[in-house]
Structure formats: C-alpha cells, structure tokens
Amino acid sequence: NAGVTQTPKFQVLKTGQSMTLQCAQDMNHEYMSWYRQDPGMGLRLIHYSVGAGITDQGEVPNGYNVSRSTTEDFPLRLLSAAPSQTSVYFCASSPGQGRQPQHFGDGTRLSIL
Amino acid sequence: AQTVTQSQPEMSVQEAETVTLSCTYDTSENNYYLFWYKQPPSRQMILVIRQEAYKQQNATENRFSVNFQKAAKSFSLKISDSQLGDTAMYFCAFGNNAGNMLTFGGGTRLMVKP
Numbered sequence: 062n063a064g065v066t067q068t069p070k071f072q073v074l075k076t077g078q079s080m081t082l083q084c085a086q087d088m089n090h091e092y093m094s095w096y097r098q099d100p101g102m103g104l105r106l107i108h109y110s111v112g113a114g115i116t117d118q119g120e121v122p123n124g125y126n127v128s129r130s131t132t133e134d135f136p137l138r139l140l141s142a143a144p145s146q147t148s149v150y151f152c153a154s155s156p157g158q159g160r161q162p163q164h165f166g167d168g169t170r171l172s173i174l
Numbered sequence: 175a176q177t178v179t180q181s182q183p184e185m186s187v188q189e190a191e192t193v194t195l196s197c198t199y200d201t202s203e204n205n206y207y208l209f210w211y212k213q214p215p216s217r218q219m220i221l222v223i224r225q226e227a228y229k230q231q232n233a234t235e236n237r238f239s240v241n242f243q244k245a246a247k248s249f250s251l252k253i254s255d256s257q258l259g260d261t262a263m264y265f266c267a268f269g270n271n272a273g274n275m276l277t278f279g280g281g282t283r284l285m286v287k288p
Contacts, residue, residue, distance in 0.1 A: 103265050109275055162221045165218070167216075167218055
C-alpha cells in the first residue's frame with residue numbers, strides 16, 4: 062500500500078517555465094489537497110478537491126492550476142514559474158469528514174531560478 | 175477564516191523529561207478538529223494526535239497527550255519521557271468540520287538532548 066505518492070521529489074526550474082507536479086493515492090480517498098511549505102513556516106493550502114471533477118481554491122491559489130479527472134490523481138500545474146514559488150509542495154488525501162486525518166506525501170522540493 | 179499560533183519557535187528538553195508545546199487558535203466555528211503533526215528532518219508529515227472539539231476528554235496516544243481548552247481556544251501538546259527520536263518540527267493544525275482543509279501554525283522546533 063503506497064499511500065500518497067508525489068513525483069518528482071526534487072525539481073529545478075527557470076523563471077517562466079511551466080511544470081506539473083504529480084500526486085497519486087491508492088486509498089480510494091475522496092478528498093485531496095495541495096499545500097506549500099516555505100522555509101520556517103507551516104503549510105498553506107493551495108487548492109483542494111472533494112471528489113473527481115470538483116476543485117476549489119485554498120489560501121494561496123495564484124499561479125497554480127489543478128484538475129481532478131480521477132479519484133486517484135490530483136496534479137498541480139505551475140503555469141509560469143516565479144522565484145516566489147520556490148517551496149516544498151505537499152499533496153495530501155483523506156476519506157472525507159473532518160475527523161479523518163489527512164495523509165501526506167513525502168513532498169516535492171521545487172527551486173525556481 | 176481560522177488562524178493558528180504557535181508562540182514557541184524553538185524548545186529543547188532533556189531525554190526522559192516532559193515538555194509541553196503551546197498552540198492557540200481562533201475560529202468562529204463550533205465543530206472542528208485539531209491535530210498535531212510531527213515533521214522530522216526527513217520532511218514527512220506524521221500525525222501525532224487529534225482532538226474532536228465536541229469531546230471534552232483530552233486525547234492521549236502513548237507518551238503524547240493534549241490539553242484542550244475550548245473556551246480559551248488552546249490546544250497544547252505534552253510529550254512525556256522524551257526520546258531522541260522526538261526531535262522534529264511540530265505543527266499544530268485546525269481542521270474544519272467538512273474535512274477539506276487544514277490551517278497550520280508556524281511550527282515549534284523541538285530538540286531532545288541526550
């Protein structure tokens with residue numbers, strides 16, 4: 062049981078490039094989310110999805126796009142990378158309902174030069 | 175919108191002793207969930223303990239326990255018999271009733287000294 066799998070683990074981009082961070086879960090969870098963690102800070106919600114075909118914005122959505130065509134996958138797209146998007150990105154999933162904790166992937170460290 | 179505040183950026187404790195990490199939050203919701211996550215140097219986010227706001231009884235998980243004060247909007251984590259493996263960043267998080275988002279505090283870096 063792999064849980065939440067994120068790829069790649071590390072990536073370096075140049076300003077203006079686009080990229081997709083992949084996230085897949087094999088737990089049949091309805092809810093999936095993307096967070097970013099900047100140095101010395103807690104995680105902040107970028108986008109989330111409560112089911113296939115349903116997405117919504119979190120606290121810091123600008124510059125990012127998401128889609129949810131299947132229950133398993135929830136990719137995050139950077140449209141035109143900027144140095145301010147240098148961060149560690151975490152994908153998470155949960156079965157839904159507030160009492161259920163979110164399960165996190167191992168993160169993707171992204172550097173924008 | 176919710177806010178979560180962890181007022182202790184760094185703490186240290188001697189091995190085998192007890193340490194308490196503080197967390198306060200602000201919300202207008204009545205039903206919600208609170209979590210403590212541990213992030214070791216490996217970067218993984220590991221759930222330590224959770225508390226349902228409608229439960230008065232404080233949650234416990236082995237050496238970890240919480241002091242949940244709903245009226246004061248306080249949610250502290252107590253680690254008993256600290257171990258070297260407890261060295262990590264600890265994040266307090268507020269979960270809404272719908273379960274679709276978490277709001278995190280800024281974290282407390284805990285160092286357990288031998």
